[in-house]
Amino acid sequence: MPFQPVKFYQTGTYTVGNRLLDPDERSEQASENRSNSINSGHRACQGCGEALGARYAIDAAMAESNGQLIAVNATGCLEVFSTPYPESSWQVPWIHSLFGNAPAVATGVAAAMKVKGRREVRVVAQGGDGGTTDIGFGCLSGMFERNDDVLYICYDNEAYMNTGVQRSSATPPAARTATTMPVGPEPGNVFGQGKNLPEIAMAHGIPYVATATVADLRDLEYKVRKAMKMHGARYIQIFVPCPLGFGTASHDTIRIARLAKESGMFPVFEAEHGEVTGVLKIRHKVGIEEYLSPQKRFAHLFGKHAHPEMVARLQAIADRNIRKYGLLEENN
Amino acid sequence: MxxxxxxxxxxxxxxxxxxxxxxxxxxxxxxxxxxxxxxxxxxxxxxxxxxxxxxxxxxxxxxxxxxxxxxxxxxxxxxxxxxxxxxxxxxxxxxxxxxxxxxxxxxxxxxxxxxxxxxxxxxxxxxxxxxxxxxxxxxxxxxxxxxxxxxxxxxxxxxxxxxxxxxxxxxxxxxxxxxxxxxxxxxxxxxxxxxxxxxxxxxxxxxxxxxxxxxxxxxxxxxxxxxxxxxxxxxxxxxxxxxGRDSGGLVRTYRAEDAETMIVAMGSVLGTIKDVVDDMREQGHKVGVLGIVSYRPFPLAQVREALVNCKRFLVLEKSLAVGMGGIVATDVRMAVSGTGLKGFTAIAGLGGRAIPKASLHKLFLEAEQENLEPVTFLDLDWDAVNKQLERERQNRHSGPIAENILYDKGISSAAKFG
CATH class of the missing domain: 3.40.50.970 (Thiamin diphosphate (ThDP)-binding fold, Pyr/PP domains)
Known part of the structure; x- marks a missing residue:
């Protein structure tokens, strides 16, 4: 992980005014030269975590590639809100083909650049968790296995938000979605064994895998820039709360993302060639209730007909993540 | 080279x-x-x-x-x-x-x-x-x-x-x-x-x-x-x-000049069809061939032009619009709409079924005599089909169709249903 000599911060956040930092520690978003790859005027909801994540990720990738970037987009919210014909928010060359083929289209773009001798042009593919962990999974695995020179970014908001909040294989247990309703004796999504895509990506042995959240945007920028320094298949999964799907206030997007990380529900780490090389430690550990209770998608676990046993199972998942990735500081 | x-x-x-x-x-x-x-x-x-x-x-x-x-x-x-x-x-x-x-x-x-x-x-x-x-x-x-x-x-x-x-x-x-x-x-x-x-x-x-x-x-x-x-x-x-070669284009005709019966087809089966037409021409039958090279776009005008002077046509195609008949034939009929030309469809060669000259010869003679159903299934084994239809009438749990047909034809030793 990057050594961050943070001199000033407000309690509970890593927010630092850029003017207090040395110029080389300032974020790409603070730069006058940022590319504004996804420009203002798009139609994302207020408080959209995906729009924020994409803005930071693609601007960082643009900076690292000296503006030599082509972006491929899976079908989904990001595609729909950014390119309602005849408008486009994209200031980079951008292509959308289908829901399930963004990794393969990116492979094609990278192959074209290679064959034309334009190795300076880099390729980023991006999609939501449905497009990545479900329908695009085959193409993603193929792209990983071939180690094609593509950075794939998954904006993970844990359900199919674009079509109206249906369950994906990234939806957490107990969560309410339109297809896992909070009814019956075990309301919400089932407790399955899950599909841990960052670990599946690591199992391919690709050069770089990382997770990040929109609560730690410097860490996000650092990981994108690090990934762009490498070649071959790379994967970054960014936790991007969705106010609509999570049932949270628009102004709480960053807070929810931080709680996901601080509770251990979303472990933030990076790995090279299948080995974990760093984790973002939990700074102020919170219980799972603190993460779950502000979200309407978990409202059925609390209140009059509470399900403390389900909350306990979710806490156990967070605890397992904390143990597995060593998310707590040694002295905690 | x-x-x-x-x-x-x-x-x-x-x-x-x-x-x-x-x-x-x-x-x-x-x-x-x-x-x-x-x-x-x-x-x-x-x-x-x-x-x-x-x-x-x-x-x-x-x-x-x-x-x-x-x-x-x-x-x-x-x-x-x-x-x-x-x-x-x-x-x-x-x-x-x-x-x-x-x-x-x-x-x-x-x-x-x-x-x-x-x-x-x-x-x-x-x-x-x-x-x-x-x-x-x-x-x-x-x-x-x-x-x-x-x-x-x-x-x-x-x-x-x-x-x-x-x-x-x-x-x-x-x-x-x-x-x-x-x-x-x-x-x-x-x-x-x-x-x-x-x-x-x-x-x-x-x-x-x-x-x-x-x-x-x-x-x-x-x-x-x-x-x-x-x-x-x-x-x-x-x-x-x-x-220096004729290749491609929209359509190609063969011995079509004075043809009264035209055979329409696509792909390699045109070779066999031409051989049969040569034989029939020797016997005095006025038969010609229209090969379609460009299926999409479909050359309506060229197909019409090639067929408009014949008396009848037969579309022989290696495809089936289930519940309807021919796929290519539908387009060909569209091309000649309003001419009053008599048209027939033959479904042939599905799944690699051989299309032998003898079968084509017989089929073309029947077309010439306008003695064909609107849709013909070339060399279909009616015994096998009827046997299966009867099995389904007799037994609600008649089992998988393909396996039954294979059994009836003595190709498979699979258990016989019904």
Whole structure:
């Protein structure tokens, strides 16, 4: 992980005014030269975590590639809100083909650049968790296995938000979605064994895998820039709360993302060639209730007909993540 | 250069002469030899610069081709049958985006029941996908059509399928004239795309389009194919001038001048049909042939012109519109609408069923006498069909159809249901 000599911060956040930092520690978003790859005027909801994540990720990738970037987009919210014909928010060359083929289209773009001798042009593919962990999974695995020179970014908001909040294989247990309703004796999504895509990506042995959240945007920028320094298949999964799907206030997007990380529900780490090389430690550990209770998608676990046993199972998942990735500081 | 070679090998050599920059390969019979040969050429450095990508599915094959074509690389893949169906979403996407990809379809039946042999069900299922479809009669024509296909695709910025009969052409060894690199280079200029992903000039491709513009985009795909009706004959004429061969075009007739009965077909079966027509001509029957090269766009005017002076026609096709009859026949009838011409349909050769001369001879005589049902199934085993129908009448749990038919025909020792 990057050594961050943070001199000033407000309690509970890593927010630092850029003017207090040395110029080389300032974020790409603070730069006058940022590319504004996804420009203002798009139609994302207020408080959209995906729009924020994409803005930071693609601007960082643009900076690292000296503006030599082509972006491929899976079908989904990001595609729909950014390119309602005849408008486009994209200031980079951008292509959308289908829901399930963004990794393969990116492979094609990278192959074209290679064959034309334009190795300076880099390729980023991006999609939501449905497009990545479900329908695009085959193409993603193929792209990983071939180690094609593509950075794939998954904006993970844990359900199919674009079509109206249906369950994906990234939806957490107990969560309410339109297809896992909070009814019956075990309301919400089932407790399955899950599909841990960052670990599946690591199992391919690709050069770089990382997770990040929109609560730690410097860490996000650092990981994108690090990934762009490498070649071959790379994967970054960014936790991007969705106010609509999570049932949270628009102004709480960053807070929810931080709680996901601080509770251990979303472990933030990076790995090279299948080995974990760093984790973002939990700074102020919170219980799972603190993460779950502000979200309407978990409202059925609390209140009059509470399900403390389900909350306990979710806490156990967070605890397992904390143990597995060593998310707590040694002295905690 | 003349050589005795396998159809797939010849097509691979023709593709290589077209200087493709990205080739996506996924195995499915009977197209596999084509991409195998191309892979060897790339690996050996004979075809360069070219990226040969072993993908994980046909859906990925077409998707990689979409990416590479949109990024300005001449892109090629090949498939057949289930593979074509597996990539359908991307097939429509490629034409919707206006990407001039060329794909060989080694025509093969669609399951179930699973069957690797030839008919035209696969590419005809993509009739309305927005791809142009050219059908080769011989391996020489398959070679020539691929060279023309890249010109056609790139002139119109629309994708083209070159269809060649699986096994019958792909695996047949015969004499083929492979052109020289200089000849092909003179005919086919480098790919100069209408739209390209490039950081030098950023553009968004594949935007969301609502009701306010969708119809215009779709109409333009149709307009491109209408332009192709003009362009395909021009490209064939230019090809003849440079290569000295008649290949391609929209339609081709054979002994049609004074024909009273015309036989209409696509692909390699035209060879057998011509042999039968030669025999019948010797016996004084006024029979002629209309071969359709361009299935999409469908040359309505040329088909009408070729048939308007006959008295009756028979469309012999290796495809079936279940619940309706012929697929090609429907288009042919559209072409001659208002003429009052008597038309018949024969469904033949499904799943590789042999189409022998004797059966055709009998069929054509019956057509000549107008002694045919509107739709005929050539050499159908009615005993087997009726036996199964009776079994289903007798037994609610009559079991799987294909296994029953195999049992009845003594091919399988599977347990007999009912």
């Amino acid at each position: 003349l050589k005795q070679t396998e159809g797939s090998k010849a097509v691979a050599e023709a593709i290589a002469l077209c200087r493709p920059e990205v080739i996506c390969a996924y195995p499915i019979s009977p197209q596999t030899h084509i991409v195998e040969a191309l892979g060897e050429m790339v690996k050996a450095g004979e075809l360069a610069p070219c990226e040969f990508i072993n993908v994980e599915s046909e859906f990925a094959a077409m998707s990689v081709a979409i990416g590479s074509s949109a990024a300005g690389a001449r892109s090629y893949t090949a498939t057949a049958s289930q593979g074509l169906l597996f990539m359908v979403e991307a097939v429509y996407n490629a034409s919707g985006l206006g990407l001039p990809i060329v794909m060989t379809v080694a025509n093969r039946a669609i399951g179930a029941p699973i069957n690797i042999w030839n008919d035209h069900s696969d590419s005809l299922s993509q009739r309305d996908s927005g791809w142009m479809q050219l059908f080769a009669e011989t391996n020489q024509e398959a070679v020539d059509l691929h060279i023309q296909a890249f010109r056609l695709a790139e002139e119109l910025s629309m994708p083209v399928m070159v269809c060649m009969d699986g096994f019958i052409l792909t695996h047949a060894f015969e004499r083929v004239d492979i052109p020289s690199q200089e000849q092909v280079d003179a005919y086919l200029p480098p790919f100069d795309p209408r739209q390209v992903l490039d950081p030098k000039e950023p553009m968004s491709i594949g935007a969301m389009v609502g009701p306010e513009a969708f119809m215009e985009v779709k109409y333009l795909a149709h307009a491109k194919q209408m332009q192709a009706l003009e362009l395909i004959p021009q490209l064939a004429a230019e090809f003849k001038q440079q290569f």
